[in-house]
Amino acid sequence: MCEMCQSTKxxxxxxxxxxxASAGLMLASGAYAKENKAPPKPENxxxxxxxxxxxxxxxxxYVDGVARRHDFKHEREALAGGQNPYASxxxxxxxxxxxxxxxxxxxxxxxxxxxxxNFANDDSVASLEYGVAVLGVPLILVLGHDAxxxxxxxxxxxxxxxxxxxxxxSLVTALTPAVKAVSGKGGDVLGNAIRQNVIDNxxxxxxxxxxxxxxxxxNKLKVVGGIYRLKDGRVDMVA
Ligand SMILES: [Zn+2]
Numbered sequence: 001m002c003e004m005c006q007s008t009k010x011x012x013x014x015x016x017x018x019x020x021a022s023a024g025l026m027l028a029s030g031a032y033a034k035e036n037k038a039p040p041k042p043e044n045x046x047x048x049x050x051x052x053x054x055x056x057x058x059x060x061x062y063v064d065g066v067a068r069r070h071d072f073k074h075e076r077e078a079l080a081g082g083q084n085p086y087a088s089x090x091x092x093x094x095x096x097x098x099x100x101x102x103x104x105x106x107x108x109x110x111x112x113x114x115x116x117x118n119f120a121n122d123d124s125v126a127s128l129e130y131g132v133a134v135l136g137v138p139l140i141l142v143l144g145h146d147a148x149x150x151x152x153x154x155x156x157x158x159x160x161x162x163x164x165x166x167x168x169x170s171l172v173t174a175l176t177p178a179v180k181a182v183s184g185k186g187g188d189v190l191g192n193a194i195r196q197n198v199i200d201n202x203x204x205x206x207x208x209x210x211x212x213x214x215x216x217x218x219n220k221l222k223v224v225g226g227i228y229r230l231k232d233g234r235v236d237m238v239a
Contacts, residue, residue, distance in 0.1 A: 083111075092111070128212065
């Protein structure tokens with residue numbers, strides 16, 4: 001069982017509230033870092049700007065085909081007792097997007113939440129809150145991508161007024177605001193909706209109370225957005 005699962009299992013609903021409240025206080029006082037045990041990856045204790053630079057440097061290596069060799073054996077040992085990732089990624093579930101590869105990062109480096117359409121809902125926000133308040137993550141990157149099937153399906157469902165089967169209408173509901181915001185403006189509707197969805201979810205995460213918004217206000221967290229280009233693997237920042 002992973003550290004997060006173990007921690008979560010121990011938390012009752014009331015304790016979760018206390019965690020949120022104390023995380024807010026700890027963020028405010030800066031006491032969290034002092035009380036925490038030594039991080040397994042000291043090189044991951046970096047500022048939001050350094051985190052973004054590290055992601056982009058890793059992406060440049062990935063694009064150029066000069067990714068580093070990752071010593072998984074050594075990392076396994078170092079990470080058995082904990083984790084301190086240097087960034088969180090809210091990515092689409094699309095099998096062509098692999099954040100650890102795209103940013104040339106190892107295990108214990110990225111706290112990744114993935115769901116089709118890379119949008120913030122209660123569950124993804126809760127996971128990202130855990131990353132920030134408990135693990136001390138300094139950066140969240142919302143990562144959309146070219147030719148996103150979830151957004152394309154949303155466009156078609158709205159256009160044809162035809163609901164998708166199963167549980168998929170919940171994706172349509174989440175992605176509809178971005179599609180509606182760009183519809184009727186001409187141009188590449190799918191590409192524009194993908195970009196708008198990233199921008200909207202960056203804004204949503206920045207404003208997510210009480211944990212993420214407080215961390216942003218205290219300059220302990222940056223929330224940014226990018227789009228993964230399928231043809232060459234480049235990530236273009238859009239927010
Ligand atoms: Zn997608």
